[in-house]
Amino acid sequence: xxxxxxxxxxxxxxxxxxxxxxxxxxxxxxxxxxxxxxxxxxxxxxxxxxxxxxxxxxxxxxxxxxxxxxxxxxxxxxxxxxxxxxxxxxxxxxxxxxxxxxxxxxxxxxxxxxxxxxxxxxxxxxxxxxxxxxxxxxxxxxxxxxxxxxxxxxxxxxxxxxxxxxxxxxxxxxxxxxxxxxxxxxxxxxxxxxxxxxxxxxxxxxxxxxxxxxxxxxxxxxxxxxxxxxxxxxxxxxxxxxxxxxxxxxxxxxxxxxxxxxxxxxxxxxxxxxxxxxxxxxxxxxxxxxxxxxxxxxxxxxxxxxxxxxxxxxxxxxxxxxxxxxxxxxxxxxxxxxxxxxxxxxxxxxxxxxxxxxxxxxxxxxxxxxxxxxxxxxxxxxxxxxxx
Numbered sequence: 245x246x247x248x249x250x251x252x253x254x255x256x257x258x259x260x261x262x263x264x265x266x267x268x269x270x271x272x273x274x275x276x277x278x279x280x281x282x283x284x285x286x287x288x289x290x291x292x293x294x295x296x297x298x299x300x301x302x303x304x305x306x307x308x309x310x311x312x313x314x315x316x317x318x319x320x321x322x323x324x325x326x327x328x329x330x331x332x333x334x335x336x337x338x339x340x341x342x343x344x345x346x347x348x349x350x351x352x353x354x355x356x357x358x359x360x361x362x363x364x365x366x367x368x369x370x371x372x373x374x375x376x377x378x379x380x381x382x383x384x385x386x387x388x389x390x391x392x393x394x395x396x397x398x399x400x401x402x403x404x405x406x407x408x409x410x411x412x413x414x415x416x417x418x419x420x421x422x423x424x425x426x427x428x429x430x431x432x433x434x435x436x437x438x439x440x441x442x443x444x445x446x447x448x449x450x451x452x453x454x455x456x457x458x459x460x461x462x463x464x465x466x467x468x469x470x471x472x473x474x475x476x477x478x479x480x481x482x483x484x485x486x487x488x489x490x491x492x493x494x495x496x497x498x499x500x501x502x503x504x505x506x507x508x509x510x511x512x513x514x515x516x517x518x519x520x521x522x523x524x525x526x527x528x529x530x531x532x533x534x535x536x537x538x539x540x541x542x543x544x545x546x547x548x549x550x551x552x553x554x555x556x557x558x559x560x561x562x563x564x565x566x567x568x569x570x571x572x573x574x575x576x577x578x579x580x581x582x583x584x585x586x587x588x589x590x591x592x593x594x595x596x597x598x599x600x601x602x603x604x605x606x607x608x609x610x611x612x613x614x615x616x617x618x619x620x621x622x623x624x625x626x627x628x629x630x631x632x
Contacts, residue, residue: 248437248441249409249412249413249437249438249440249441249444250433250434250437250441252412253405253408253409253412253437254296254299255296255300256300256303257300257303257304258273258276258300258304261293261296261297261300262293262397262401262404262405262433263293263397263398263401264293264297264394264395267297267392267394273304276301276304276305277304277305279305279306279307279339281301281305281307281339281341281368281370282368282389282390283362283368283369283370283388283389283390284298284301284369284370284371284389284390284391284392285347285370285371285372285373285377285381285386285389285390285391285392286298286370286371286372286373286392286394287372287373287374287375287376287377287391287392287393287394288374288393288394288395288396289374289394289396289431289432290374290432290434290435291396291397291429291431291432291433291434291435291436292394292395292396292397292431292432292433293394293397293433294345294372294373294394295345295372297394298311298341298343298370298372299343301341301370302341302343305341307338307339307340307341307368308332308338308340308341309340309341309342309343310325310329310340310341310342310343311343311345312325312342312343312344312345313344313345313346313349314344314345314346314347314348314349314350314371315346315349315503317344317350317354318354319353319354319357322342322354322357322358323357325340325342325367326342326361326366326367328340329342329366329367330366333366339365339367339368340367340368341367341368341369341370342367342368342369342370343370343371343372344369344370344371344372345372346372346373346374346505347371347372347373347381348373348374348375348377348380348381348505348507349505351540352382352540355381355382355385356382356384356385358385359384359385359388362385362388362389363388369389371389375505375507375508377391379511380505380507395431396430396431396432397431397432397433398431399426402426402429402431402433402436403422403426405433405436405437406422406425406426406436406440409436409437409440410440413440413441413443413444414444414449415440415443415444415449415450415451416449416450416451417450417451417456418452418453420452420453421451421452421453421455421456423453424453424456424457425439425440425456428460439456439459439460442459443456443459476495476498476499476502476504477499477504477508477509477512479491479495480492480495480496480499480509480512480555481512481516481520483495483559484513484516484520484555484558484559485516485520485563487559487560487563488559489555489556489559489560492555492556492558492559493552493555493556493559496509496551496552496555497548500544500548500551506539506540506543506544506547506551507536507539507540509551510532510535510536510539510540510551510554511536513532513535513536513554513555513558514529514532514533514536516532516558517529517531517532517558518567518568519565519567519568520563520564520565520568521558521561521562521563521564522564522565522566522567522568523564523566523567524561524562524563524564524566525561525562528557528558528561531554531557531558532554532558535550535551535553535554538550539551566631566632569632570630570631570632571630573628573630574630577625577628581622581624581625584622584624584625585622586622587619587620587622587623588602588603588604588605588606589604589605589606589607589618590607590620591603591604592604606618
């Protein structure tokens with residue numbers, strides 16, 4: 245049985261690696277080749293070369309690499325790997341790279357568990373993620389790693405990868421067909437190679453643009469494309485906003501079955517509870533936050549039930565965007581008028597002498613005098629109404 249195409253044409257050295265020349269500097273390569281591998285977080289969209297780069301670091305450094313998935317590994321597994329790595333370092337003076345694919349799928353407890361071992365360099369950590377690490381990786385762990393952002397491949401780089409794939413598979417494409425596959429893949433090398441690998445199984449070896457179009461449309465491909473990822477979350481949010489519980493539940497299941505990160509879903513639902521429901525049902529924010537915590541604790545498959553309850557509640561809740569519109573109006577004035585001085589009567593005369601120059605003078609404690617009203621906004625904004 246043939247290996248996947250991506251494995252068959254995977255580069256064996258840094259010099260064979262396509263693209264990311266801003267990352268693969270001379271200094272970077274020399275340090276890796278000397279065995280001086282630092283803790284890394286590789287952040288980039290699907291098919292941008294994160295796994296390939298990690299495996300190249302293994303080859304070029306001469307270190308051993310253990311690869312796990314953040315979606316499947318737990319503390320027990322990590323502890324076992326680290327204990328073996330510590331023994332290897334003690335007896336053979338050789339470090340071990342722990343490569344965690346989808347590191348953003350580790351929960352906070354699992355990430356915290358890694359901290360001391362990363363700090364003591366019991367393992368060399370390399371994590372790969374498609375999600376913004378500043379949102380998904382705990383700051384203490386992130387601060388101990390170098391962050392490398394990998395951009396989608398350029399058109400020329402994709403053409404180079406395509407030519408390697410064509411040579412390996414023996415498939416022939418005319419110029420129009422090549423351009424179509426490159427454009428369709430949008431910088432995702434894995435997607436491009438998956439198309440070629442699917443075509444490789446056909447009796448034919450030569451394809452036109454039209455034939456490839458029909459082939460791609462006829463395949464029911466599990467999403468890993470960035471645009472489909474955002475299309476589905478957009479459909480979920482708009483269905484909830486439009487108070488359609490059935491459509492909301494459908495798109496939620498599409499996301500989960502498509503392998504979407506549950507933290508990404510819950511974060512968007514928390515935002516929606518303020519943006520689209522807000523003051524019409526303030527409990528929705530409490531429920532969304534509580535639901536996010538429950539999902540993280542329980543995990544799949546039971547988390548589907550929790551998310552379903554949350555999505556159905558939010559879709560049935562009364563809708564209001566008053567919080568959003570009020571926030572935008574206030575922000576407009578902040579940008580327009582800049583740092584207007586706080587009125588004297590609202591300032592805190594905490595330091596001796598400030599009271600004498602008018603700080604706090606005229607302020608009325610509303611609990612003692614509910615019948616009296618004072619101005620709270622600066623005089624330049626007198627009469628402004630943000631919440632309508």
